Each structure stands twice: as structure tokens, then as C-alpha cells.
Amino acid sequence: MFLNEEQLMLRDTVREFAQKEIAPLAAAIDVSMVFPAENLHKMGELGFLGIGFPSAYGGSEMDTLSFALMIEEVAKACGSTVLSVAAHCSLCCGPIAAFGTETQKQKYLPDLLAGKKFGSFCLTEPQSGSDSGALQTTAKRDGDHYIINGSKLYVTNGGYAGTYVVFAKTNLEAGTKGITAFIVGREFPGVIIGKKENKLGLRASDTRQISFDNCRIPAANLLGKENEGFKIALKTLDGGRIGIGAMAVGLAQAAMEKSTAYAKERKAFGQAIAEFQAIRWYIADMATEIHAARLMVHHAARLKDDGKPFTTEAAMAKLFASEMAMRACNKAIQIFGGYGYVMDYPVERYWRDAKLTEIGEGTSEVQRLVISREVLKEIA
16 A cells, blocks of 8 residues: 555554544444544544644644544544544644634644544535535624624534534625635534434434524634635535545445454354355455555545645545445445344444445535546546
């Protein structure tokens, strides 16, 4: 995989932490829906949340590929934990670092990267998911402030976040060209934390509706330029798709490792089921597709690190890795048979957790739109 010594050391360090501190809690918090705040704090203290961010703000100055390696290892241990990490780093810290003023970066990033505060990304609304241009949250200028009104849906880390990156319409007639991004503190009057969603998978990751009722924020908290928030959202999601791809790879890898171990131990008709061709074919397919998906994720990460266009490659990596993860987890359940369908074994949880990777940060259908648009442009 052509990893350098620093990247290999990081991967092994994260793997040790994840298997020791995160994995033992994964099944229990899936049932209880308890947010893994303590382990996220620990990850901040260890510098894992600062991967890819400048040291001037508390980051560890490593690259996007290193971030993908970290995400994969955490995903192998717990899907709920890794989604919280990915959303925090890619969707909140990422746009502040990329588009924030120096004052904003100095104010918000140190606590976020250290894990003292968690971050969220507020784009989706009850009436606008893939069609972000249809969002109805508004922000009106009032002297040195903006007044935000509206509701956001499916906000990861919503109930625990101290900092929200929020998208609102500042020009109601301009569609996507009238969207603006803001940094909103949890402490601002008018921020309303909604109920925690009871989800199919990733159940310990906190997902909520966040509403804004005449939420008054300083104009200094404008992120980027007015009416250019949609560009910020798209660029943020491009980078976030690398993380979701890595998450999918990690879940699939965990499913394969559990399946191969079980196949060697489980006996049927006088031999280990790993001796049967059907099982061996499943495992071969899983291993091949995981390898391909990992290479695609790493390629997109390297393009981003090199400052080259990566939108299409990130979409490809996210699309293939997410759908691959569902295939791998489905095969894992089949290998386990009846045991795979009960919660005493982890493969059913991997399947439930992996499903979100086909939906979050752009559905598979949206990824195909992004990819086909680029391919058809080349043909033209």
C-alpha cells in the first residue's frame, strides 16, 4: 500500500488504541445508544482528531491519507465511534480550517482538535436532503449580527456538539447561490437541541434535529463569504467522502476478519466450513473488493494531499467502498448462518452500521451523478 514509516506507525498506534479502548464497548453502546464521549476525548488528547490540521491550532500536521488510516482502524472497532469522529473532523473542523478567518481558526479549532468540544455539520433539512438548494433555513442581517431561523435534520453529534457549521439562505431567490455558511456556538440563544434519533445502525452516534429560533449570531461568525456557502458545503463533502470511504473499508475488513476466523472454527459435515468452496469464494470476493476499495480511498486521499482535483475520485471511492461494505457484511452474515442474525455476534451490527455509508454525505445515487457528470464532460 506504499505507506511511509510515519503512516505505518500511526496506523499501528490507532489500531492498538481502538482494539483496547473502543472495541470492548462497541456492542454495549450499540444497545444503550450511549454516546462514546470519553473515548472521543481520549482520541483528542492523543492527537487523533488533529490529523491533517496545522500545529498552530493544535493539529498534528499529518496528511489526509493518515486520516483515512485512522478512520479505517476506528471503524474496525466501532462504527458509531468512527462516524462521530469523521463528522467532527471532516465536516466541522474541516470547513473552519479551510474557509475560516485567522480569528475564527484561533477561536474554535484548538478546543475541537483537542477533543474538548465536539463539532457538527448542519445542512440537511426535513424538506431538503440531496437537494441542498431547497433548504429553508434563513439568515437575515441585523446590524452586526445575523438572525437564523429554521431546522436541521440528522445532525451527527448534534446533542453533544459545542460548535455547529450551519448553512442558511441569505438570498431566498438565488437558489444554491443564496446559501451562506456560519459558525454557531451551542451557547448562542435560540439553539434548540431536538430528540435523539433511534436508528437502524450507528446507534451510539448521536443524531438529532437542531433548530434555530431567532438565533442571533455575530456577523464575525460568517464562514467564508455571504452567498458562497454552497461551494463550502460541496468542498467539505468532497473531503468527507474520503472519510466515509475509509469507514466503509474498516467495517468490511472487520466483517471479513470475523468471518474467516469463524469459518476456520465452525465444523459441518466433518470439516471446517472454510474447506467448502462456497465459503472460500465468499472470502476471496470480500478480500479482493476490500483491497480495491482501500486503494481507491488512498488514491483520493493522495490527490487531495497533492493539491490536485479529487472530487470525482472521492465520489468513486465512496460509492464503491460503501456498496462493497454492504456486500461484504451480507456475505459475513451468510457465513455465520443463523448466528450471524443474532446480536450475540458482531457481523449483524457491521451490516447495520455499513448501510449509512451508502446514504450519508451524498447517497450512492448522488455519487453516480457526480461521477457521470465528469465522465460525460470528458466525452463531450
